[in-house]
Amino acid sequence: MTARPAAETVGFDPHVFVMFGATGDLARRRLIPAIYRLLESRGFEDRIHLVGVATSRLDDTAYRSLVTESLVEAGWEEEAVARWCFRSISFVSVADGFGDLSRKVSELEHQYDLPGNRAFYLAIPPGVFVDTIEGLASEGLTKSEGWMRLVVEKPFGTDLRSAKKLNEMMYRHFTEDQIFRIDHYLAKETVQNLLAFRFANMLFESSWNRNQIDSVEITVAETLGLEGRSRYFEKAGVVRDMIQNHLMQVLTLVAMEPPVRLEANAIRDEKVKVLKAIYPVTRAAVTRGRYTAGEIDGERVPGYLEEDGVAPDSTTETYASIRIDVDNWRWRGVPFVLRAGKRLPARITQIAVRYKEPPVSLFEVDGTCRVHANVLFITLQPNEGFHLTFDVKRPGEGMELVTQDLEFHYADAFGPLPGAYETLIADLLAGDQTLFVRGDEAEEAWRILEPALDLPTQPLEYPAGTWGPEGSIRRPPRP
Numbered sequence: 001m002t003a004r005p006a007a008e009t010v011g012f013d014p015h016v017f018v019m020f021g022a023t024g025d026l027a028r029r030r031l032i033p034a035i036y037r038l039l040e041s042r043g044f045e046d047r048i049h050l051v052g053v054a055t056s057r058l059d060d061t062a063y064r065s066l067v068t069e070s071l072v073e074a075g076w077e078e079e080a081v082a083r084w085c086f087r088s089i090s091f092v093s094v095a096d097g098f099g100d101l102s103r104k105v106s107e108l109e110h111q112y113d114l115p116g117n118r119a120f121y122l123a124i125p126p127g128v129f130v131d132t133i134e135g136l137a138s139e140g141l142t143k144s145e146g147w148m149r150l151v152v153e154k155p156f157g158t159d160l161r162s163a164k165k166l167n168e169m170m171y172r173h174f175t176e177d178q179i180f181r182i183d184h185y186l187a188k189e190t191v192q193n194l195l196a197f198r199f200a201n202m203l204f205e206s207s208w209n210r211n212q213i214d215s216v217e218i219t220v221a222e223t224l225g226l227e228g229r230s231r232y233f234e235k236a237g238v239v240r241d242m243i244q245n246h247l248m249q250v251l252t253l254v255a256m257e258p259p260v261r262l263e264a265n266a267i268r269d270e271k272v273k274v275l276k277a278i279y280p281v282t283r284a285a286v287t288r289g290r291y292t293a294g295e296i297d298g299e300r301v302p303g304y305l306e307e308d309g310v311a312p313d314s315t316t317e318t319y320a321s322i323r324i325d326v327d328n329w330r331w332r333g334v335p336f337v338l339r340a341g342k343r344l345p346a347r348i349t350q351i352a353v354r355y356k357e358p359p360v361s362l363f364e365v366d367g368t369c370r371v372h373a374n375v376l377f378i379t380l381q382p383n384e385g386f387h388l389t390f391d392v393k394r395p396g397e398g399m400e401l402v403t404q405d406l407e408f409h410y411a412d413a414f415g416p417l418p419g420a421y422e423t424l425i426a427d428l429l430a431g432d433q434t435l436f437v438r439g440d441e442a443e444e445a446w447r448i449l450e451p452a453l454d455l456p457t458q459p460l461e462y463p464a465g466t467w468g469p470e471g472s473i474r475r476p477p478r479p
């Protein structure tokens with residue numbers, strides 16, 4: 001956000017960073033590289049004492065080799081990486097409980113004279129959150145003189161009831177200002193830029209309402225299928241996996257009122273107000289789809305039901321579009337359509353803000369000259385940027401209108417954008433919760449989507465490589 005300092009300049013207090021799920025994919029592919037990149041950008045001031053935690057029985061040396069391997073694979077130089085691992089990383093197995101972890105944390109705090117700052121990052125399946133948090137508390141790890149931060153990855157529960165239970169359980173040992181719920185979409189530069197775009201530019205903000213806007217579509221299209229995650233995805237489906245979190249978060253940033261300050265709780269208060277203005281969706285507002293075999297980028301791909309680990313009678317959706325009405329002064333009557341799908345023809349995340357047509361069409365002659373309403377396309381990834389369409393008169397005789405674009409792309413102005421996890425970890429270590437989801441936000445999003453969960457009917461089919469089932473909005477996003 002504009003008032004926040006850049007990630008590279010935020011100072012870290014010396015602390016112990018306990019990473020659960022340390023041998024898993026998320027830790028190795030995203031978290032450790034992000035931490036390493038952050039430290040690299042600060043010249044390796046050694047302030048992070050990383051303790052990898054898992055149930056496997058590794059020792060420090062074996063774990064350091066694993067980390068070195070991941071970082072070398074990601075393109076770093078082996079010697080420097082191995083030096084860092086030796087200095088800053090240790091490993092503890094929790095196969096036999098949390099006693100060893102507690103001893104390790106105390107030992108590090110004593111050895112390096114640390115003030116007791118502790119971050120616990122749960123890069124583990126939600127099914128083991130409760131035992132992990134209880135385990136930490138039972139060994140007194142959640143009490144110390146320094147700051148305490150708990151990081152949880154989505155999904156935050158699987159429905160409203162479980163989200164509430166999870167929050168209540170976390171509040172037994174942590175306060176809300178110690179809990180950092182990750183939604184990596186919030187850390188994408190272009191998602192953060194929605195606030196700058198809206199509240200630093202009078203031009204758009206003054207038309208950002210039901211008087212001028214006809215509809216808003218938020219699309220997250222992916223070419224990927226299951227990527228070996230059928231066990232998780234079969235239970236989740238795209239509504240839980242994408243819409244409840246990533247798309248609802250983008251919706252709140254598009255629809256919120258200006259916050260009183262650019263500060264975590266002021267922003268999150270406004271986001272929650274948007275969610276509170278939305279009734280639970282009706283079944284009629286939901287279109288669900290499931291991909292059948294098809295072609296993506298010239299390659300044949302199997303249908304969802306043929307994927308490994310998918311039940312033959314599965315009713316899980318791989319595509320959903322949901323109409324949402326934000327029932328407040330600014331938005332009443334303006335449909336927000338959220339749609340997300342796997343195995344669509346292109347990977348693109350885009351918001352399309354469609355303006356109304358002029359009240360009188362001056363240019364229509366015999367039904368041939370149509371005005372095209374303005375559309376603002378905000379592409380969140382890839383090729384991040386904006387297109388604003390507007391009509392001009394084609395030169396020559398008569399009055400023919402053609403649509404042209406004003407456009408801006410981040411890469412042209414700023415080069416490559418930083419990774420989401422780097423931003424999130426820097427903010428976590430600085431104690432800035434702006435880009436993290438508050439407990440009430442997660443609960444409100446579940447409340448709204450509950451009627452769209454676990455529908456017993458079979459989803460409509462769409463061939464992989466097409467824009468979703470017939471009957472849904474099949475308008476492709478703007479490239």
Ligand code: BG6
Nearest residue numbers: 154184222224241242246349381
């Ligand atoms: C994750 C979902 O949260 O987001 C995945 O679990 C999805 O299913 C991913 O593929 C998409 O993230 P991104 O950053 O690639 O758009």
